[in-house]
Amino acid sequence: MVTQEESERILELYEGLRVTDVCDGMDSVGLQNLGLMDSEIKPLWRDIESFKHRIYGAALTVRIVPTNKGGFAGDPWDHFKWKRDWRKMVNSPPWTENIKSGDIIVVDAAGTREAGFIGSNNSLGWMRRGARGIVTDAGCRDTDELIKQRVPVYCRHTARGITPGRMEIESVNRPINCGGVLVRPGDVVVADGDGVIVVPLEKAKIVAEIATKIQEDDKRGRRRHYEALGIPLDFTLEPRK
Numbered sequence: 001m002v003t004q005e006e007s008e009r010i011l012e013l014y015e016g017l018r019v020t021d022v023c024d025g026m027d028s029v030g031l032q033n034l035g036l037m038d039s040e041i042k043p044l045w046r047d048i049e050s051f052k053h054r055i056y057g058a059a060l061t062v063r064i065v066p067t068n069k070g071g072f073a074g075d076p077w078d079h080f081k082w083k084r085d086w087r088k089m090v091n092s093p094p095w096t097e098n099i100k101s102g103d104i105i106v107v108d109a110a111g112t113r114e115a116g117f118i119g120s121n122n123s124l125g126w127m128r129r130g131a132r133g134i135v136t137d138a139g140c141r142d143t144d145e146l147i148k149q150r151v152p153v154y155c156r157h158t159a160r161g162i163t164p165g166r167m168e169i170e171s172v173n174r175p176i177n178c179g180g181v182l183v184r185p186g187d188v189v190v191a192d193g194d195g196v197i198v199v200p201l202e203k204a205k206i207v208a209e210i211a212t213k214i215q216e217d218d219k220r221g222r223r224r225h226y227e228a229l230g231i232p233l234d235f236t237l238e239p240r241k
Contacts, residue, residue: 015056
């Protein structure tokens with residue numbers, strides 16, 4: 001078992017590492033082709049100036065499933081209260097109380113198409129509690145605002161419907177399947193423009209150490225090419241702290 005303190009120290013090793021570096025590190029410990037989520041799960045937006053879309057952290061897992069409770073039927077103006085009541089019913093106790101600083105919220109949405117569990121408002125609330133970003137095998141909504149707000153979201157597609165009447169939370173902080181990958185609470189999640197990778201926590205330290213060497217070797221090689229080609233040096237060549 002890895003203690004919370006050990007987990008936090010391990011996470012620090014992942015700062016600045018790329019998905020490709022981590023993937024190569026996984027190869028080195030015999031985990032070839034494992035941990036890589038479906039390539040259709042991509043960043044909602046990309047920042048090529050400072051890479052603010054890149055995230056790493058510990059997985060907080062949420063599984064949502066199609067509901068069998070039925071939808072709303074009544075006076076349209078009563079729909080607002082019905083939605084509030086629904087959320088209290090299916091989110092009790094509130095799962096967001098589990099969010100810790102540095103968490104990546106990973107949502108197994110059972111491949112749902114039109115239920116947007118992730119939106120412009122609730123995502124900001126999660127970030128305020130300390131989440132670094134969100135990964136889902138389904139969709140998110142309010143994407144214009146999510147992009148404007150620079151909330152790091154990795155998803156398969158966009159969605160437009162709300163979850164009340166469509167989906168309900170089945171479990172929190174239990175093992176899930178997201179993008180074809182087993183994700184357990186506390187596993188290390190790394191995401192960038194190349195996609196998302198999940199590292200089993202018990203292998204995370206050695207994977208990070210190997211990935212760091214791979215990345216530093218890459219930087220030295222690219223620096224020589226920059227200099228030969230007359231390309232101005234940029235922050236991607238700076239050594240890790």
